[in-house]
Amino acid sequence: MRFDSLLDSLGRTPLVGLPRLSPSADVRLWAKLEDRNPTGSVKDRPAFWMIAKAEKEGLLTPGCTILEPTSGNTGISLAMVARLRGYKMICVMPENTSAERTQLLRMWGATIIPSPAAGGSNEAVRVAKELAAEHPEWVMLYQYGNEANARAHYEGTGPELLEDLPSITHFVAGLGTTGTLMGVGRFLRERVPDVAIVAAEPRYGELVYGLRNIDEGFIPELYDESVLTTRFSVTSEDALRRTRELLAAEGIFAGISTGCALHAALGMAAKAVKAGERADIAFVVADAGWKYLSTGAYDGTLDEAEKRLEGQLWA
């Protein structure tokens, strides 16, 4: 495949079967390898779409500064495009994210404003909103509420999946901004009767939920509950265990949020087997494992790895 530039190579990622983890010939699992995008994560899709939309609307012009709250991957994607297009990039990122994320962001020239670890991405969103109010000249693309985030998946990821797997019965992805699930979910619902759209939500250590008040929670503006069939909360332990299983059984070296999605996908597979129904279950490999090596996710026992991950934002 030949492309005019790196940005032009976005998307059209491989969908690979998991012959060893699939329970039977009738109930199959498929991994959408989103780590095969320009900066190595699914976030390249919304990042490129959000920037393209802002350029089209005249919000972004050369020399502009982009501001974004991000736990890492979206910031990395935006920083790369910003560098190519001549924008400055400022990321508000929680302190408790992996060292590689910081290194990658700096490598692409982004400035990082750390937000407090307690409260996780909620705090990053709050700090970014305050900064945006103080600096009206900065452009906050705001992945949590930007329609172009979900649109990237409605126009890209969804059609790719249906083309490669017309017999799809389930789509499973991690729940963060909700963009992937909303975009792919809406696309598939319009075309595949009874398709199940399943969210896998990371359950972090207690520090991350350390809000001052339960009324200060956060729900992304993009989120529409009616698109989902169901939603699972996946512990760090389950996510780590599945991440390792994927590597051991199928050779796929994925990030920890992929283990989270795989855990929910395997749960749906078990249900299908029990019900005697056929299933083609596609799930998203959001990124590869490189950015998580320093967290020790792949070293020692599961118990040790889980302890090291306590308090970290791993998705």
Add this chain to the structure above:
Amino acid sequence: MAIEVRIPTILRNYTDGAKAVEGGGATLEELFADLEGRHPGLRDRLVDDKGLRRFVNVYVNDEDVRFLGGLDTQVSDGDTVTVLPAVAGG
């Protein structure tokens, strides 16, 4: 009386600091009512007159009850109920 309910840090002032408490009931609604007897004020932090509070997520065996039956979700001995505040990802 053997449904385990995991309580998030910010609500442990209602459970004397306990990370998990036990309760009983056939539905989530009944379970919360049962807990209220021993942990006064807790129910009001989870539920308002419209149902589950907007920023409160409740999971029965890791599945979000909003997709199961809300407060009418059936529960039974051995189930684990997890209460968490809604947080951002991405």
